[in-house]
Amino acid sequence: NKVGTSFYVTNLAPDLSAVRIARYSANFIPRNQAVVEDVDDINNNVGFWLPQPDFRIPERLSPGFNNFPDTELEAIYQDQVRTFVDYQTRVALRGISQHPDADLVLTYIEQPDGSGHQFLIADPRQATDFRNPNTIGAGQDKEKIQRYQQYLQTAYQAADRAVQGIIEAVGTDTKGRPNSNIIVVSDHGFAPFHTAVNLNNYLSNQGFDNKKVRAVTSGPAVNVYINLQGREPDGTVNREEYVTLQQQIVDALAKFVDTNPNYILGSGAELVFDKIYSRPVSDPNSSSFGLETNEFIGQDSGDVFALMKLGYNFDGTQNPVVQRLGDASSNSPFFSVPNFYGAHGYDPTLPEMSAIFYAAGPDIGRGTISQVRNIDIAPTILQLLGVDAAETVEGTAITLNP
Structure with a gap:
């Protein structure tokens, strides 16, 4: 196999009085036997797998960068943005060139x-220096905000070049329409957030026993599981207590508030919390107790599922914790300053969470579609290919040629 790494010089003084060099992680493509010929083809004709943008660098989680100023860490990330998107594009173009008749x-x-995630500063409550809680509002670094806006533009431009490269690979007709149907879709939108939330500290403060209640968080979403007897290994909570605990969890989340005047505008x-859902319990004596589902609670969901409001996120808590300006000092704070800025995973009906959908090609007309669901993408592709969707395929094919 081929393993490679990259180096980036962030500072090289003419007299060599200051030299700072970043070495990126070593990368390779696993030699999966089912596609080993493709692995060799990529290694030999595109190159070893380049490192993707590493969030640990601008978030100062990666060792060895303590003496690098912010601007140099940002430059490293920008280099990775440009080089990795270019690499991803070249891998795609290589595949197209090798399989020109692919459906x-x-x-x-x-x-x-x-x-x-790294650069979406668009709220005065976001600390532009995540190590300094005073850098909100009038204390924000305006020059840094401008730099971050440019970095976001760089990312969109890199993605735009990738799409353009694929369009050029398939060619266009005299009207500029791609000769093949091309769909560009994202899976979510983005929103800035200003506060990292430690839910375990809050639940402990509310008196919940962590041997009976466990919170599993991801982004702004949380699944809270109850250690139900008969369902969980070594379950300790009987059915009667389950019903009581579930309602107590819902009530605790519903009354969780932020009172810091620097953050509540x-x-x-x-x-x-914006949305709170609980697992249905239709019959306390049913064999399906603790397993029932509904529109919002799946079989593997928590017994309570909740989404926070925009501005709050479970990720981003620093170690050591940086408490927010105006919060009372605490050894177990609920809120803190996060070490990055953008998040997704909130209520998908919010405008900020809207994704994109662009389509062009010989079987695609002109027009604007008001709403597209991600589950509609697969049946739309099947329709373009003339393939009947199986009964298990969710969603509805989008009308692309009105």
């Missing part, structure tokens, strides 16, 4: 997702 080509471009208190 379907799928490719993934990592940006602008990564840059949205004038209101007396801001509710932290």
Whole structure:
């Protein structure tokens, strides 16, 4: 196999009094025997797998960068944005060139997702220096905000070049329409957030026993599981207590508020959670107790599922914790300053969470579609290919040639 790494010089003084060099992670493509010929083809004709933008660098989680100023860490990330998207594009173009008669080509471009997480400062409550809680509002670094806006533009431009490269590979007709049907879709939108939330600290403060209740968080979403007897290994909670605990969890999340005047924009208190759902319990004596589902609770979901409001996120808590300006000092704070800026995973009906859908090609007309669901993409592709969708395929084919 081929393993490679990259180096980036962030500072090289003419007299060599200051030299700073970043070495990226070593990368390779696993030699999966089912596609080993493709692995060799990529290694030999495109190159070893380049490192994708590493969030640990601008978030100062990666060792060895303590003496690098912010601007140099940002430059490293920008270099990775440009080089990795270019690499992803070249892998896709190599596949197209080697299989010109393929009915379907799928490719993934990592940006602008990564840059949205790192650089989406658009709220005065976001600390421009995540190590300094005073850098909100009037204390924000305006020059840094401008730099971050440019970095986001760089990410979108990189993704745009990737799409353009694929369009050029398939060619266009005299009207500029691609000779093949091309669909560009994202899976979510983005929103800035200003506060990292430690839910375990809050639940502990509310008196919940962590041997009976466990919170599993991801982004702004949480699944809270109850250690139900008969369902969980070594379950300790009986059915009667389950019903009580479930309602107590719902009540605790519903009353969780932020009262810091620096963050609630004038209101007396801001509710932290936007949506709260609980697993249905139709019959306490049923064999399906603790396993029932509904529109929002799946079989593997928590017994309570909740989404926070925009501005709050479970990810981003620093070690050591950096408490927010105006919060009372605490050894177990609920809120803190996060070490990155953009998030997704909120209520998908919010405008900020809207994804994109662009389509062009010989079987695609002109027009604007008001709403597209991600589950509609697969049946739309099947329709373009003339393939009947199986009964298990969710969603509805989009009318692309009105």
